[in-house]
Amino acid sequence: MWAIRKASFRIKSQPFSSVAFRACYAKSETASSSYMDNTRFVEPPPHTSDRSLLLKRYSSRAHGAQSSFIGKHSFSSQAGTKSSGEEDDDLKYDFSELDATSSLDQGKNVEHESDNELISETGLSESEDEGDDIAVEEPQNELDLSDTEKAAAKSNGRGKRASSGLFKALISSTSTTAKRNLDKWLEEGNDLSRIEISRTMLELRRRRMYGKALQLSEWLESQESVEFGERDYASRVDLIAKIRGLQQAESYIEKIPESFKGEVVYRTLLANCVLSTQTTKAEKVFNKMKDLKLPLTAFACNQLLLLYKRTDKRKIADVLLLMEKENIKPSLFTYRLLIDTKGQSNDISGMEQILETMKSEGLEPDLRLQAVLARQYVHGGLKEKAKMVLNEMEGNNLNENRMACSSLLHIYGLLGSANDVKRVWEVCSPDPRLEECMSAIDAWGKLKKVEEAEAVFDHMSKKWKTLSAKHYTSMLRVYANNKMLSKGQNLVKQMGESGCRIGPFTLDAIVKLYLEAGEIEKADSILKKGSQQIQTKPLFSTYMMVLDQYAKRGDVHNSERMFHRMRQDGYVSRFRQYNSLLQAYINAKIPAYGFRERMKADNVFPTKSLASQLVQVDAFKKTAMSDLLD
Template identity: 60%
Template sequence: MFCSSSPIVGSLVLAPCYSGRSSMLGRSSFPFSLLYRLLSYTRQALTESVPESFRGELLYRTLLANCAGRSNIMATERIFNKMKDLNFPLTSFTCNQLLLLYKNLNKQKMADVLLLMEKENVKPCIFTYRLLLDTKGHFNDIAGMEQVLETMKVEGIEPDIQIQELLAKHYTKAGLNEKAETVLKEIEGENLKENRWLCATLIRLYANLGKANEVERIWKVCESSPGVDDCLAAVEAWGKLKKIEEAESIFDRASKKWKLNSKKYSVLLMIYANNNMLKKGKDLIKRMADSGINIGPFSWNALVKLYIEAGEVEKADSILQKAIQRYNMRPMFSTYMTILWQYSRRGDVHNSEKIFHAMRSSGYTSRISQFEALIQAYRNAKVPAYGIRERMKSDNIFPNKSVANRLVEVEAFKKKALSDLLD
């Protein structure tokens, strides 16, 4: 089918793949506003609150997607099993939620989902293939990625722009620039002026390849009347190519034409962070505040990186804690991980544990990457990590090879600690 002998492991926007059922509840008056209000409830509270006549497949599908989107493994698996108990049909949409979840949290389980799909004769849709292609590319398994692509074509599904973009990114990451450029030529087609909506994608992808001339060529196609995404793509591209003045010029043009939000400002802020330009970053934040722009998670993420690149880890941590308290803001997972890894590399166990628990308080489900960073902190501090295996087990996290090796190293510190007591 579409499974290969090598493990298939590797977020994309949820794209429902319907199984042909036009109405999961057999009626058109489903109260969606009620559903969205109930999404944060426990499953038991929800099923007790929703009228019996509305407890159909659509309700459970939406709950499944919501829990998977929040990276809540236990809740997602409970809802999936409940759907099986209720004899709802297994669809590509349902399986995609599990694939998306495991892609982020436990890639080894993706193979189990694929085997289930094969056993139940559930055909993968284009979103399924996007997940598999991205996973293969993530692990630099280019041969496996191309095998999945060929299988997809045999099944009669042609690659869309999102898949072509994925292919180009992974070819570039693998150093296969010629293959990446071939994909970019396919995306561009014969007449880019008639398909100007492709400009932003092409600008970003050529920047990944380091092709400044191609970035400039594509930018000139839309420069006379660019859209906001074209401008931000160009800002991002010139920043990546270390042409900061060009990036700033285009950003200023965009900010005068449109009212940009915090997420869009974070594009320029991240450029300053990547180039260790702390003063310019602080000035941009002040400009945002003076303009009354709400500083959201993307901007805080860039600001944290800005201070960390400047070597001010404690300052980055302090700013983030103040932002959480003052604005009741939930930081991005990657923001926490950036700080956690900095403390981990220092062997700062106290602050590593503090960030680890802050992530849990923010509602993030435990992942192997968090434990990996935490164990590394103990390893670098050369102190034993008492109870770390039990903590992982209670969170249903199982060590991969790399983490298992580090666990052995930190457990050796227990013996040293005991021998020191006996000396």
């Protein structure tokens, strides 16, 4: 704690987005960022709290080879760098800490570096670190649902379609007729109650029909009988950010009455900045919340943790220090995120210490956290420990514990345990849920049992006549990973015939299908066309798959072109991109002029291993012969 207390006296009031600071490690001094202003200790605390222990346990071991590097290099908030061992393509999908059953976006997945595969986009069988795919960063309830909204969510029931007349009136309309249809519905004497509004909004969000939800929100604000509150305005901010972008959402906030422009509104904007991995903008919003003296909550801090887990793990300890100083109690999500981060860094003992600290705070692991533990044990080669956690997840009666089945299917697939996958699926198969079907398809795919995966997909297709793109995508990834181009192409045609819209996940799977078949130019072409058709930008991992293949071939021209396209799409200043681009120059055996300067301009700093590789492409490197000639 002395290092932390010592550092706290040097905290200065500087803009968060411009200050350069070092990661806070228990064994090294900590230069804190401006978001910790006015949080310094006046006197040493009388004893070490459990939260101080959490900070120590998170910070006690630097991430792999970064430990010496971190102590020597400061960086700006725009750095967004990771070491090559840590880069976890976790922009696999925009993932925000918004609750799947709240009125906000369901969790979207990101992916583990060792595997690019998709599992489900919802619930616990999803994957935050896709590829291995258990969702850690599943959403937290951003808007703190009101009692009526909770009642609406409960009455809707998980997986059931809304029977709301308001919902039907809206989805049967076009963008030009929406207002007229809604007016007509109201004129017919229907009751525009809060429960009706909430049920409709929840169903629209569950189906990701954000455009319709925004139309409803705009119409509701025009109704004199509906009184807008802060959460209604926050919901609008979220929808505008998703449909029209962050800039439009910020402009809308300026129009909100001051009395409703509170913490919920700003943290909703913050969540969407994190969703888009807009580091500088997220930090700016966080600072604004602090300047406005809005309460600092675990939710807002978790957003920063989530952001830095994706972009710069070295800043996580600073956020933990802030939480300790502001006496913000970590939530279960906080611990889940830290445990997963430790696991990704292959620090199993650190992961277990954080779990111990969490339990000392009176929190018990939920299914999601248990799934994270099991997955990280599998990645760490500790199969027996993974099985112990899986047994705890199963409980005494799996038929009564169906909530665990999706995660169990996925992790048993990772373990390579076909018997367990079969056993769990037999529990689900008489009346399977969609997420269980997708987890089973993923598990059989990992086990290279394509016929079994196809059988589950057929079962799913018969039970649900209309499937969305994400359900097709689960099977498409099996074909991609098993290099079955022809079957994959047929499935894509089937998707088109069923009217499925291509989204980032589907595009990612199609690109991978062609890359695995060795058709990199075709994959590149599909990525280019797809990026013009889908409403959101392609996934970070999709670009990286193509960039990595060009780099492997030593194709510098196309590697640089892909690198440039990623920058145009907002994927800038990441270590992973530079590392892959450098491999293109190394494999081509040509010098990379100004490479160090390019990295420095983006605030990306080389690790020791990357620095040694840079020497290989240094056009001006000195050798014994060159020294003699000079």
